[in-house]
Amino acid sequence: xxxxxxxxxxxxxxxxxxxxxxxxxxxVVLLHAASFPSYDQIQVMHSPDxxxxxxxxxxxxxxPEGYTGAYVSNITVPLAIFTIVLGTRAIASEEExxxxxxxxxxxVGRPRLLLSKAVGLALGMALAVAxxxxxxxxxxxxxxxxxxxxxxxxxxxxxxxxxAIFLSFGLWAGALxxxxxxxxxxxxxxxxxxxxxxxxxxxxx
Amino acid sequence: MEAAILxxxxxxxxxxxxxxxxxxLRIEPGEIFGFLGPNGAGKTTTIRLLLDLIRPTAGxxxxxxMDCQRQSVAVRSSTGYLPGDLRLYPGLRGREMVxxxxxxxxxxxxxxxxxxxxxxxxxxxxxxxxxxxxGNRQKLGIILALLARPPLLLLDEPTSGLDPIAQRIVWDVLxxxxxxxxxxxxxxxVMSEVDQVCERVGxxxxxxxxxxxxxxxxxxxxFRHVEVSFAGGVPPPEVFQLAGVRELxxxxxxxxxxxxxxxxxxxxxxxxxxxxxxxxxxxxxxEVLLAFYHExxx
Numbered sequence: 001x002x003x004x005x006x007x008x009x010x011x012x013x014x015x016x017x018x019x020x021x022x023x024x025x026x027x028v029v030l031l032h033a034a035s036f037p038s039y040d041q042i043q044v045m046h047s048p049d050x051x052x053x054x055x056x057x058x059x060x061x062x063x064p065e066g067y068t069g070a071y072v073s074n075i076t077v078p079l080a081i082f083t084i085v086l087g088t089r090a091i092a093s094e095e096e097x098x099x100x101x102x103x104x105x106x107x108v109g110r111p112r113l114l115l116s117k118a119v120g121l122a123l124g125m126a127l128a129v130a131x132x133x134x135x136x137x138x139x140x141x142x143x144x145x146x147x148x149x150x151x152x153x154x155x156x157x158x159x160x161x162x163x164a165i166f167l168s169f170g171l172w173a174g175a176l177x178x179x180x181x182x183x184x185x186x187x188x189x190x191x192x193x194x195x196x197x198x199x200x201x202x203x204x205x
Numbered sequence: 206m207e208a209a210i211l212x213x214x215x216x217x218x219x220x221x222x223x224x225x226x227x228x229x230l231r232i233e234p235g236e237i238f239g240f241l242g243p244n245g246a247g248k249t250t251t252i253r254l255l256l257d258l259i260r261p262t263a264g265x266x267x268x269x270x271m272d273c274q275r276q277s278v279a280v281r282s283s284t285g286y287l288p289g290d291l292r293l294y295p296g297l298r299g300r301e302m303v304x305x306x307x308x309x310x311x312x313x314x315x316x317x318x319x320x321x322x323x324x325x326x327x328x329x330x331x332x333x334x335x336x337x338x339x340g341n342r343q344k345l346g347i348i349l350a351l352l353a354r355p356p357l358l359l360l361d362e363p364t365s366g367l368d369p370i371a372q373r374i375v376w377d378v379l380x381x382x383x384x385x386x387x388x389x390x391x392x393x394x395v396m397s398e399v400d401q402v403c404e405r406v407g408x409x410x411x412x413x414x415x416x417x418x419x420x421x422x423x424x425x426x427x428f429r430h431v432e433v434s435f436a437g438g439v440p441p442p443e444v445f446q447l448a449g450v451r452e453l454x455x456x457x458x459x460x461x462x463x464x465x466x467x468x469x470x471x472x473x474x475x476x477x478x479x480x481x482x483x484x485x486x487x488x489x490x491x492e493v494l495l496a497f498y499h500e501x502x503x
Contacts (some may be wrong), residue, residue, distance in 0.1 A: 009294075097293035100491030102349070105256050106283035108307040 006113065010120025014086055018124035021082055024130040025075065028134045032071040033148065062109020070153040072132075079159065080191045081167040083125055087170020088183035090117045096180060118171055125163045132156045207270040208233045209357050209388030210255065214264030217250050226412040227264065234356065237379060237389040239335040239420070241384075241396070241494060247290055250391040252359045256286060257389075268357055282311050285350035289361035291342060291393070296337025299323070299345050302334055303352065309343045312451030322348050325374055339366040347375060351382070358382065358389045361429045364398055376402045396494055407499050415497055423493055430486045431462040431471065436479040444474050 091114070094100040103113065137154045169190065173183040210232040211391040217225040225247040230236045232403070240248050253259045255266055257277035268280045293302055307314045323330050326344040334342065343366045343481040352359055352406050379402060393399050399406055400420060408416040414422065428454075439460050444450055447470045454461040458481075466469055468485065475483075 005305050016221055022482075098290060099294060101253075101258060101288050102286075102306075104258055105286040105288070106282070106306060107278050107283060108309045109278055114324065160424055 004116075007107075007120040007123075010090065010117045012120075012198075013090075014121055014124040015081075017038060017086055018128045021079070021125065021128035025079070025128055026131040026135040028075060029135035030139045031177035032067075034142040041065070068136075068152060068155060072159065075132075076159060076162055077191065077195055079129070080151050080162060081188055083163050084119075084170035084173070084187040085168040085184055086121055086125070087118075087167045088123055088180055088187055090171055090174055092177070092180040093184050094176040097197050107111045111183060112174065114171060118132075118167060120166055121171075122164060124161060125167065128161055129163060206234065208214060208267070209236070210238075210266070210268055210390060212255075212264065212266040214253075215251070215262040215266050217254060223412050225254070225261075228414055229413065230407060230417070232388050232390060234388050235383050235386045236405065237383050237391060237403045239399035239406040240390060240392040240409065241281050241394065241399055242392075242409035243394055246409040248409055249361055250412075251409075252286070252361055252390070252392060253383035254360060256281060256284065258398065269279075274446065282353075283355050283357055285352065285355045285358045287346045287350040287360045287363050289365070293334035293345065295333065296429075297458055298333050298346075299328065300335075302345060302349060303330065305337060306321060306352055307351050311385065312353065314352050315354065318354065319348060319352065320376065322351060325378070326371060343367055343495040344371065347378075351378070354382070354385075354387070355449075356387055358376045358387060358391075361392045362395070363391065363393075364395065372398065389458050408494060410497065426490060426494075428463045429468070430467050432459065432482075432484045433462070433475060433480055434482040436481045440475075440478050445471070447471060447474060467498060480483050 056089045091100075094103060097154065133149075133153065133156060136156075137149065166187075170183070170187050174180065177183040177186065208231045210230060212228045212230045215230075216223070220350040228247075228251060240251065242248050248257070254261050255268060255273050255278065257273050260274065269283055271279050271283070273280050293498060294305075297305065303314075305321055308432060319330075323344075326348070328341055328344045328348070329347075332341075334345065337345065343363075347363060348361075350360060350363075360379075363379075364375055367375065376398070379391070383389055391399065391403060403420060405417065405419050406423060407414055437457055439455060439458065442455075445460075445462065449465040450462045451469070452460060452472050453463055462471065464485075
Protein backbone atom coordinates (compact mmCIF):
# COMPACT_ATOMS: atom_id res chain seq x y z
CA UNK A 1 0.00 0.00 0.00
CA UNK A 2 1.27 3.43 -0.74
CA UNK A 3 0.37 6.65 0.94
CA UNK A 4 2.94 8.58 -1.08
CA UNK A 5 0.22 10.35 -3.01
CA UNK A 6 -1.28 11.49 0.23
CA UNK A 7 2.07 12.84 1.37
CA UNK A 8 2.36 14.68 -1.94
CA UNK A 9 -1.15 16.02 -1.42
CA UNK A 10 -0.14 17.32 2.03
CA UNK A 11 2.95 18.93 0.48
CA UNK A 12 0.82 20.45 -2.24
CA UNK A 13 -1.62 21.79 0.37
CA UNK A 14 1.14 23.72 2.11
CA UNK A 15 3.17 24.71 -0.92
CA UNK A 16 1.85 28.29 -0.89
CA UNK A 17 2.49 28.69 2.82
CA UNK A 18 5.89 27.03 2.52
CA UNK A 19 6.88 29.35 -0.33
CA UNK A 20 5.77 32.32 1.77
CA UNK A 21 7.73 31.07 4.78
CA UNK A 22 10.71 30.36 2.54
CA UNK A 23 10.66 33.91 1.15
CA UNK A 24 10.41 35.30 4.69
CA UNK A 25 13.31 33.16 5.90
CA UNK A 26 15.34 34.16 2.85
CA UNK A 27 14.74 37.88 3.39
CA VAL A 28 15.37 37.80 7.13
CA VAL A 29 18.63 35.87 6.75
CA LEU A 30 19.73 38.00 3.79
CA LEU A 31 19.05 41.21 5.72
CA HIS A 32 20.94 39.99 8.77
CA ALA A 33 23.85 38.47 6.86
CA ALA A 34 24.31 41.59 4.77
CA SER A 35 24.13 43.93 7.76
CA PHE A 36 26.77 42.17 9.87
CA PRO A 37 29.42 44.91 9.36
CA SER A 38 27.18 47.32 11.31
CA TYR A 39 27.61 45.09 14.35
CA ASP A 40 31.26 44.31 13.74
CA GLN A 41 32.49 47.21 15.89
CA ILE A 42 30.43 46.30 18.94
CA GLN A 43 32.94 44.70 21.29
CA VAL A 44 30.97 44.29 24.50
CA MET A 45 27.35 44.61 25.21
CA HIS A 46 26.95 46.57 28.41
CA SER A 47 23.76 44.95 29.56
CA PRO A 48 22.70 43.34 32.84
CA ASP A 49 23.48 39.61 33.04
CA UNK A 50 19.79 38.79 33.29
CA UNK A 51 19.13 40.52 29.96
CA UNK A 52 22.06 38.74 28.37
CA UNK A 53 20.58 35.49 29.65
CA UNK A 54 17.27 36.23 27.95
CA UNK A 55 18.89 37.15 24.65
CA UNK A 56 21.28 34.20 24.72
CA UNK A 57 24.25 34.90 22.48
CA UNK A 58 23.43 38.56 22.19
CA UNK A 59 26.46 39.41 24.23
CA UNK A 60 28.77 38.11 21.50
CA UNK A 61 27.08 39.57 18.46
CA UNK A 62 30.33 41.22 17.43
CA UNK A 63 31.61 37.85 16.22
CA PRO A 64 30.15 36.39 13.02
CA GLU A 65 29.24 33.15 14.83
CA GLY A 66 27.57 34.89 17.76
CA TYR A 67 25.73 37.28 15.49
CA THR A 68 24.53 34.49 13.22
CA GLY A 69 23.53 32.32 16.18
CA ALA A 70 21.52 35.19 17.62
CA TYR A 71 19.48 35.93 14.52
CA VAL A 72 18.99 32.27 13.62
CA SER A 73 17.62 31.60 17.11
CA ASN A 74 15.36 34.63 16.75
CA ILE A 75 13.76 33.02 13.72
CA THR A 76 12.70 30.07 15.87
CA VAL A 77 9.64 31.59 17.53
CA PRO A 78 7.88 32.91 14.40
CA LEU A 79 8.84 29.72 12.59
CA ALA A 80 7.42 27.63 15.46
CA ILE A 81 4.13 29.54 15.43
CA PHE A 82 3.90 29.28 11.66
CA THR A 83 4.64 25.55 11.80
CA ILE A 84 2.02 25.02 14.47
CA VAL A 85 -0.57 26.87 12.42
CA LEU A 86 0.17 24.55 9.48
CA GLY A 87 0.08 21.49 11.74
CA THR A 88 -3.25 22.36 13.33
CA ARG A 89 -4.69 23.12 9.91
CA ALA A 90 -3.72 19.71 8.55
CA ILE A 91 -6.36 17.68 10.40
CA ALA A 92 -8.73 20.31 11.76
CA SER A 93 -9.27 21.81 8.31
CA GLU A 94 -10.18 18.36 6.94
CA GLU A 95 -12.83 18.11 9.62
CA GLU A 96 -14.06 21.65 9.05
CA UNK A 97 -14.20 21.09 5.29
CA UNK A 98 -16.05 17.80 5.78
CA UNK A 99 -13.45 15.76 3.87
CA UNK A 100 -12.33 13.80 6.93
CA UNK A 101 -15.06 11.17 6.60
CA UNK A 102 -14.08 10.37 3.03
CA UNK A 103 -10.46 10.12 4.11
CA UNK A 104 -11.05 7.98 7.18
CA UNK A 105 -13.30 5.64 5.23
CA UNK A 106 -10.27 4.57 3.18
CA UNK A 107 -8.38 1.42 4.17
CA VAL A 108 -5.52 3.15 5.92
CA GLY A 109 -4.88 3.28 9.67
CA ARG A 110 -5.26 6.66 11.28
CA PRO A 111 -1.64 6.80 12.55
CA ARG A 112 -0.44 6.16 9.02
CA LEU A 113 -2.61 8.91 7.60
CA LEU A 114 -1.36 11.28 10.27
CA LEU A 115 2.23 10.31 9.56
CA SER A 116 1.90 10.78 5.82
CA LYS A 117 0.39 14.23 6.43
CA ALA A 118 3.24 15.04 8.84
CA VAL A 119 5.88 13.97 6.33
CA GLY A 120 4.36 16.19 3.64
CA LEU A 121 4.20 19.19 5.96
CA ALA A 122 7.71 18.57 7.30
CA LEU A 123 9.08 18.45 3.76
CA GLY A 124 7.38 21.76 3.00
CA MET A 125 8.81 23.42 6.08
CA ALA A 126 12.26 21.90 5.54
CA LEU A 127 12.30 23.45 2.06
CA ALA A 128 11.29 26.79 3.58
CA VAL A 129 14.08 26.60 6.15
CA ALA A 130 16.55 25.56 3.45
CA UNK A 131 16.04 28.96 1.82
CA UNK A 132 18.24 30.35 4.59
CA UNK A 133 21.34 28.87 2.97
CA UNK A 134 21.36 30.81 -0.35
CA UNK A 135 20.37 33.93 1.61
CA UNK A 136 23.36 33.46 3.89
CA UNK A 137 25.70 32.96 0.95
CA UNK A 138 24.38 36.02 -0.84
CA UNK A 139 24.46 38.15 2.31
CA UNK A 140 27.94 36.92 3.10
CA UNK A 141 29.13 38.02 -0.34
CA UNK A 142 27.67 41.47 0.15
CA UNK A 143 29.11 41.87 3.65
CA UNK A 144 32.36 40.04 2.92
CA UNK A 145 31.70 37.88 5.97
CA UNK A 146 34.20 35.16 6.77
CA UNK A 147 32.01 32.74 8.70
CA UNK A 148 32.17 29.11 7.58
CA UNK A 149 29.22 27.89 5.52
CA UNK A 150 29.29 24.62 7.47
CA UNK A 151 28.83 26.41 10.77
CA UNK A 152 25.92 28.34 9.32
CA UNK A 153 24.49 25.11 7.94
CA UNK A 154 24.76 23.57 11.39
CA UNK A 155 22.81 26.52 12.82
CA UNK A 156 20.08 26.12 10.20
CA UNK A 157 19.90 22.34 10.61
CA UNK A 158 19.51 22.88 14.35
CA UNK A 159 16.18 24.55 13.52
CA UNK A 160 14.78 21.39 11.96
CA UNK A 161 14.16 19.47 15.21
CA UNK A 162 12.23 22.50 16.46
CA UNK A 163 10.18 22.49 13.29
CA ALA A 164 9.49 18.75 13.70
CA ILE A 165 8.50 19.10 17.36
CA PHE A 166 6.16 22.01 16.76
CA LEU A 167 4.73 20.40 13.67
CA SER A 168 3.86 17.23 15.56
CA PHE A 169 2.47 19.33 18.38
CA GLY A 170 0.26 21.23 15.95
CA LEU A 171 -0.88 18.00 14.28
CA TRP A 172 -1.88 16.43 17.57
CA ALA A 173 -3.59 19.59 18.77
CA GLY A 174 -5.49 19.80 15.48
CA ALA A 175 -6.45 16.13 15.63
CA LEU A 176 -7.56 16.19 19.26
CA UNK A 177 -9.30 19.53 19.37
CA UNK A 178 -10.71 19.37 15.81
CA UNK A 179 -11.17 23.12 15.83
CA UNK A 180 -8.49 25.04 14.04
CA UNK A 181 -8.81 28.26 16.01
CA UNK A 182 -8.78 26.54 19.40
CA UNK A 183 -5.94 24.21 18.41
CA UNK A 184 -3.90 27.14 17.09
CA UNK A 185 -4.51 29.23 20.19
CA UNK A 186 -3.58 26.41 22.57
CA UNK A 187 -0.47 25.60 20.57
CA UNK A 188 0.66 29.21 20.27
CA UNK A 189 0.18 29.63 24.02
CA UNK A 190 2.39 26.60 24.60
CA UNK A 191 5.11 28.01 22.29
CA UNK A 192 5.08 31.37 24.05
CA UNK A 193 5.16 29.63 27.45
CA UNK A 194 8.10 27.49 26.31
CA UNK A 195 9.93 30.56 25.04
CA UNK A 196 9.56 32.34 28.37
CA UNK A 197 10.52 29.24 30.33
CA UNK A 198 13.63 28.98 28.19
CA UNK A 199 14.41 32.66 28.71
CA UNK A 200 13.84 32.45 32.46
CA UNK A 201 16.01 29.33 32.50
CA UNK A 202 18.83 31.42 31.02
CA UNK A 203 18.40 34.06 33.71
CA UNK A 204 18.45 31.50 36.51
CA UNK A 205 21.67 29.98 35.25
CA MET B 206 -21.58 -17.96 3.29
CA GLU B 207 -20.45 -15.00 5.35
CA ALA B 208 -22.98 -12.20 5.58
CA ALA B 209 -21.92 -9.01 3.82
CA ILE B 210 -23.20 -7.11 6.85
CA LEU B 211 -24.17 -8.58 10.19
CA UNK B 212 -25.16 -6.48 13.17
CA UNK B 213 -26.25 -7.75 16.56
CA UNK B 214 -27.78 -5.38 19.06
CA UNK B 215 -25.85 -2.52 17.53
CA UNK B 216 -26.59 0.66 19.44
CA UNK B 217 -25.26 4.15 19.54
CA UNK B 218 -26.24 6.93 21.87
CA UNK B 219 -24.99 10.47 22.27
CA UNK B 220 -25.44 11.38 25.92
CA UNK B 221 -29.16 10.87 26.48
CA UNK B 222 -30.05 10.69 22.76
CA UNK B 223 -30.39 7.19 21.37
CA UNK B 224 -29.34 7.41 17.71
CA UNK B 225 -29.51 3.67 17.02
CA UNK B 226 -31.32 1.13 19.15
CA UNK B 227 -30.33 -2.56 19.12
CA UNK B 228 -30.07 -3.00 15.37
CA UNK B 229 -30.13 -6.64 14.25
CA LEU B 230 -29.55 -6.92 10.53
CA ARG B 231 -28.15 -9.42 8.05
CA ILE B 232 -27.41 -8.53 4.45
CA GLU B 233 -26.19 -11.10 1.98
CA PRO B 234 -23.56 -10.76 -0.76
CA GLY B 235 -25.13 -9.72 -4.06
CA GLU B 236 -28.11 -8.13 -2.36
CA ILE B 237 -29.24 -4.54 -2.87
CA PHE B 238 -30.66 -3.50 0.45
CA GLY B 239 -32.53 -0.26 0.94
CA PHE B 240 -32.22 1.37 4.30
CA LEU B 241 -35.09 3.76 4.66
CA GLY B 242 -35.98 6.35 7.16
CA PRO B 243 -36.57 10.04 7.62
CA ASN B 244 -33.73 12.40 8.48
CA GLY B 245 -32.27 11.59 11.87
CA ALA B 246 -33.63 8.02 11.93
CA GLY B 247 -30.15 6.51 12.30
CA LYS B 248 -29.22 5.57 8.71
CA THR B 249 -25.99 7.52 8.56
CA THR B 250 -25.12 6.49 12.12
CA THR B 251 -25.34 2.84 11.03
CA ILE B 252 -23.01 3.41 8.10
CA ARG B 253 -20.52 5.32 10.24
CA LEU B 254 -20.53 2.48 12.78
CA LEU B 255 -19.84 -0.07 10.04
CA LEU B 256 -16.84 1.98 8.89
CA ASP B 257 -15.61 2.50 12.46
CA LEU B 258 -15.87 6.25 12.04
CA ILE B 259 -17.74 6.19 15.34
CA ARG B 260 -17.83 3.55 18.06
CA PRO B 261 -20.97 1.74 19.23
CA THR B 262 -22.23 2.05 22.78
CA ALA B 263 -23.44 -1.57 22.63
CA GLY B 264 -23.61 -4.52 20.26
CA UNK B 265 -21.34 -5.52 17.43
CA UNK B 266 -21.10 -5.34 13.67
CA UNK B 267 -19.15 -7.30 11.10
CA UNK B 268 -18.54 -7.02 7.38
CA UNK B 269 -17.82 -10.24 5.48
CA UNK B 270 -16.96 -11.89 8.78
CA MET B 271 -14.56 -9.14 9.87
CA ASP B 272 -15.23 -7.22 13.04
CA CYS B 273 -15.89 -3.58 12.23
CA GLN B 274 -13.85 -2.31 15.17
CA ARG B 275 -11.00 -4.79 15.59
CA GLN B 276 -10.44 -5.25 11.84
CA SER B 277 -11.52 -1.82 10.68
CA VAL B 278 -8.78 -1.37 8.06
CA ALA B 279 -9.62 -4.75 6.51
CA VAL B 280 -13.32 -3.84 6.59
CA ARG B 281 -12.62 -0.57 4.81
CA SER B 282 -10.53 -2.45 2.24
CA SER B 283 -13.67 -4.38 1.38
CA THR B 284 -15.91 -1.36 1.33
CA GLY B 285 -16.70 1.54 -0.95
CA TYR B 286 -18.37 4.47 0.73
CA LEU B 287 -20.33 7.41 -0.54
CA PRO B 288 -21.05 9.90 2.26
CA GLY B 289 -24.45 11.56 2.33
CA ASP B 290 -22.84 14.95 2.67
CA LEU B 291 -20.07 14.43 0.14
CA ARG B 292 -17.17 16.88 0.33
CA LEU B 293 -14.27 16.78 -2.07
CA TYR B 294 -11.00 18.68 -2.31
CA PRO B 295 -12.01 21.63 -4.49
CA GLY B 296 -8.47 22.22 -5.77
CA LEU B 297 -8.09 18.71 -7.17
CA ARG B 298 -9.25 17.52 -10.56
CA GLY B 299 -11.53 14.49 -10.69
CA ARG B 300 -8.61 12.43 -11.99
CA GLU B 301 -6.43 13.61 -9.12
CA MET B 302 -9.13 12.68 -6.60
CA VAL B 303 -9.23 9.23 -8.19
CA UNK B 304 -5.42 8.99 -8.00
CA UNK B 305 -5.39 10.13 -4.37
CA UNK B 306 -7.98 7.61 -3.24
CA UNK B 307 -6.47 4.86 -5.40
CA UNK B 308 -3.18 5.42 -3.59
CA UNK B 309 -4.86 4.58 -0.31
CA UNK B 310 -6.21 1.26 -1.63
CA UNK B 311 -4.32 -1.98 -1.00
CA UNK B 312 -4.55 -3.17 -4.61
CA UNK B 313 -4.19 -1.34 -7.92
CA UNK B 314 -7.51 -0.11 -9.26
CA UNK B 315 -8.82 -0.86 -12.72
CA UNK B 316 -8.27 2.41 -14.59
CA UNK B 317 -10.25 1.18 -17.58
CA UNK B 318 -13.29 0.64 -15.40
CA UNK B 319 -12.98 4.13 -13.91
CA UNK B 320 -12.75 5.66 -17.38
CA UNK B 321 -15.75 3.69 -18.62
CA UNK B 322 -17.77 4.64 -15.55
CA UNK B 323 -16.91 8.32 -16.01
CA UNK B 324 -17.91 8.04 -19.67
CA UNK B 325 -21.23 6.39 -18.80
CA UNK B 326 -21.96 9.09 -16.26
CA UNK B 327 -20.73 11.78 -18.68
CA UNK B 328 -18.31 13.13 -16.11
CA UNK B 329 -15.20 15.02 -17.16
CA UNK B 330 -12.44 13.89 -14.79
CA UNK B 331 -10.20 16.76 -15.89
CA UNK B 332 -12.40 19.35 -14.19
CA UNK B 333 -11.59 20.58 -10.70
CA UNK B 334 -13.90 19.22 -8.02
CA UNK B 335 -14.58 22.78 -6.90
CA UNK B 336 -16.00 23.72 -10.29
CA UNK B 337 -18.37 20.75 -10.53
CA UNK B 338 -22.12 21.06 -10.09
CA UNK B 339 -23.74 19.16 -7.22
CA GLY B 340 -24.82 16.39 -9.58
CA ASN B 341 -21.35 16.03 -11.05
CA ARG B 342 -19.75 16.01 -7.61
CA GLN B 343 -22.14 13.22 -6.72
CA LYS B 344 -21.09 11.30 -9.84
CA LEU B 345 -17.46 11.69 -8.82
CA GLY B 346 -18.35 10.46 -5.33
CA ILE B 347 -20.00 7.39 -6.83
CA ILE B 348 -16.89 6.71 -8.92
CA LEU B 349 -14.73 7.03 -5.80
CA ALA B 350 -16.98 4.58 -3.95
CA LEU B 351 -16.77 2.09 -6.82
CA LEU B 352 -13.05 2.70 -7.39
CA ALA B 353 -11.80 -0.66 -6.15
CA ARG B 354 -15.00 -2.56 -7.00
CA PRO B 355 -15.21 -3.76 -3.40
CA PRO B 356 -17.54 -6.53 -2.23
CA LEU B 357 -19.61 -4.06 -0.19
CA LEU B 358 -20.90 -0.63 -1.14
CA LEU B 359 -22.21 1.70 1.55
CA LEU B 360 -24.06 4.44 -0.22
CA ASP B 361 -25.70 7.25 1.70
CA GLU B 362 -28.38 8.71 -0.57
CA PRO B 363 -26.43 7.98 -3.74
CA THR B 364 -28.67 9.65 -6.29
CA SER B 365 -29.15 12.86 -4.38
CA GLY B 366 -28.74 15.75 -6.81
CA LEU B 367 -28.62 13.57 -9.92
CA ASP B 368 -30.88 14.13 -12.91
CA PRO B 369 -33.26 11.27 -13.84
CA ILE B 370 -30.99 10.00 -16.62
CA ALA B 371 -27.95 9.84 -14.36
CA GLN B 372 -30.07 8.21 -11.66
CA ARG B 373 -30.98 5.40 -14.04
CA ILE B 374 -27.35 4.92 -15.02
CA VAL B 375 -26.38 4.69 -11.36
CA TRP B 376 -29.12 2.15 -10.71
CA ASP B 377 -27.90 0.10 -13.69
CA VAL B 378 -24.34 0.25 -12.38
CA LEU B 379 -25.46 -0.88 -8.94
CA UNK B 380 -27.43 -3.78 -10.42
CA UNK B 381 -24.35 -4.81 -12.42
CA UNK B 382 -22.21 -4.72 -9.29
CA UNK B 383 -24.81 -6.74 -7.39
CA UNK B 384 -24.76 -9.32 -10.20
CA UNK B 385 -21.02 -9.65 -9.59
CA UNK B 386 -21.76 -10.48 -5.95
CA UNK B 387 -21.36 -7.02 -4.45
CA UNK B 388 -23.69 -6.20 -1.59
CA UNK B 389 -25.14 -2.73 -1.83
CA UNK B 390 -26.33 -1.03 1.32
CA UNK B 391 -28.34 1.85 0.12
CA UNK B 392 -29.59 4.50 2.51
CA UNK B 393 -32.31 6.75 1.29
CA UNK B 394 -35.43 8.67 2.06
CA VAL B 395 -36.34 8.79 -1.63
CA MET B 396 -38.82 5.92 -1.80
CA SER B 397 -39.12 5.75 -5.57
CA GLU B 398 -35.45 4.86 -6.08
CA VAL B 399 -35.56 2.18 -3.40
CA ASP B 400 -38.64 0.82 -5.13
CA GLN B 401 -36.69 0.72 -8.40
CA VAL B 402 -33.47 -0.85 -7.22
CA CYS B 403 -33.74 -2.69 -3.93
CA GLU B 404 -34.81 -6.23 -3.28
CA ARG B 405 -35.31 -5.83 0.45
CA VAL B 406 -35.76 -2.80 2.58
CA GLY B 407 -35.26 -2.04 6.22
CA UNK B 408 -37.32 0.72 7.72
CA UNK B 409 -35.77 2.72 10.46
CA UNK B 410 -37.72 4.98 12.72
CA UNK B 411 -36.21 6.99 15.56
CA UNK B 412 -33.21 4.65 15.68
CA UNK B 413 -35.26 1.44 15.70
CA UNK B 414 -35.66 -1.02 12.87
CA UNK B 415 -39.41 -1.39 12.51
CA UNK B 416 -39.52 -3.66 9.44
CA UNK B 417 -37.25 -5.69 7.16
CA UNK B 418 -39.06 -7.11 4.16
CA UNK B 419 -38.87 -7.55 0.41
CA UNK B 420 -40.32 -4.47 -1.28
CA UNK B 421 -43.16 -6.46 -2.89
CA UNK B 422 -44.24 -8.00 0.43
CA UNK B 423 -44.06 -4.70 2.16
CA UNK B 424 -46.48 -3.28 -0.35
CA UNK B 425 -48.72 -6.36 -0.31
CA UNK B 426 -49.26 -6.01 3.43
CA UNK B 427 -50.64 -2.59 2.98
CA PHE B 428 -54.00 -1.27 1.85
CA ARG B 429 -54.71 -1.01 -1.84
CA HIS B 430 -57.23 1.27 -3.44
CA VAL B 431 -59.97 -0.31 -5.54
CA GLU B 432 -62.41 1.64 -7.67
CA VAL B 433 -65.37 -0.19 -9.23
CA SER B 434 -67.82 1.27 -11.78
CA PHE B 435 -71.17 -0.45 -12.33
CA ALA B 436 -73.36 -0.53 -15.44
CA GLY B 437 -76.56 -0.31 -13.38
CA GLY B 438 -76.99 0.97 -9.86
CA VAL B 439 -74.43 0.20 -7.19
CA PRO B 440 -75.01 -2.77 -4.84
CA PRO B 441 -76.18 -2.05 -1.27
CA PRO B 442 -73.50 -1.42 1.44
CA GLU B 443 -74.11 -4.73 3.29
CA VAL B 444 -72.73 -6.64 0.27
CA PHE B 445 -69.28 -5.29 1.09
CA GLN B 446 -69.18 -5.90 4.80
CA LEU B 447 -66.16 -8.12 4.43
CA ALA B 448 -63.03 -8.52 6.52
CA GLY B 449 -60.30 -6.13 5.34
CA VAL B 450 -62.64 -4.19 3.05
CA ARG B 451 -63.64 -0.62 3.84
CA GLU B 452 -65.92 1.44 1.66
CA LEU B 453 -64.55 4.92 1.09
CA UNK B 454 -66.86 6.61 -1.41
CA UNK B 455 -70.12 5.85 -3.09
CA UNK B 456 -72.02 7.63 -5.85
CA UNK B 457 -74.69 6.44 -8.29
CA UNK B 458 -72.30 4.36 -10.45
CA UNK B 459 -68.98 4.09 -8.65
CA UNK B 460 -67.69 2.64 -5.41
CA UNK B 461 -64.25 3.14 -3.95
CA UNK B 462 -62.72 0.74 -1.42
CA UNK B 463 -59.64 0.33 0.65
CA UNK B 464 -58.66 -3.34 0.79
CA UNK B 465 -56.18 -4.88 3.20
CA UNK B 466 -54.72 -8.26 2.29
CA UNK B 467 -56.28 -10.51 -0.38
CA UNK B 468 -58.65 -8.97 -2.92
CA UNK B 469 -60.46 -12.29 -3.73
CA UNK B 470 -63.38 -11.89 -1.22
CA UNK B 471 -64.24 -8.51 -2.75
CA UNK B 472 -64.17 -9.94 -6.29
CA UNK B 473 -66.51 -12.77 -5.21
CA UNK B 474 -68.89 -10.25 -3.69
CA UNK B 475 -68.86 -8.23 -6.92
CA UNK B 476 -69.47 -11.26 -9.18
CA UNK B 477 -73.32 -11.12 -9.21
CA UNK B 478 -73.30 -7.49 -10.34
CA UNK B 479 -72.68 -5.91 -13.71
CA UNK B 480 -69.22 -4.42 -13.27
CA UNK B 481 -68.26 -2.01 -16.05
CA UNK B 482 -64.76 -1.21 -14.88
CA UNK B 483 -62.45 -2.15 -12.01
CA UNK B 484 -59.26 -0.35 -11.18
CA UNK B 485 -56.86 -1.27 -8.45
CA UNK B 486 -53.81 0.64 -7.33
CA UNK B 487 -50.91 -0.69 -5.30
CA UNK B 488 -49.87 1.72 -2.60
CA UNK B 489 -46.74 3.63 -3.43
CA UNK B 490 -43.77 2.93 -1.21
CA UNK B 491 -44.20 6.46 0.12
CA GLU B 492 -47.65 5.55 1.36
CA VAL B 493 -46.34 2.34 2.89
CA LEU B 494 -43.59 4.20 4.67
CA LEU B 495 -45.79 7.00 5.84
CA ALA B 496 -48.08 4.35 7.30
CA PHE B 497 -45.07 2.83 9.10
CA TYR B 498 -43.89 6.15 10.41
CA HIS B 499 -47.34 6.96 11.74
CA GLU B 500 -48.24 3.54 13.11
CA UNK B 501 -45.03 2.03 14.46
CA UNK B 502 -44.34 2.66 18.10
CA UNK B 503 -41.36 4.95 18.76
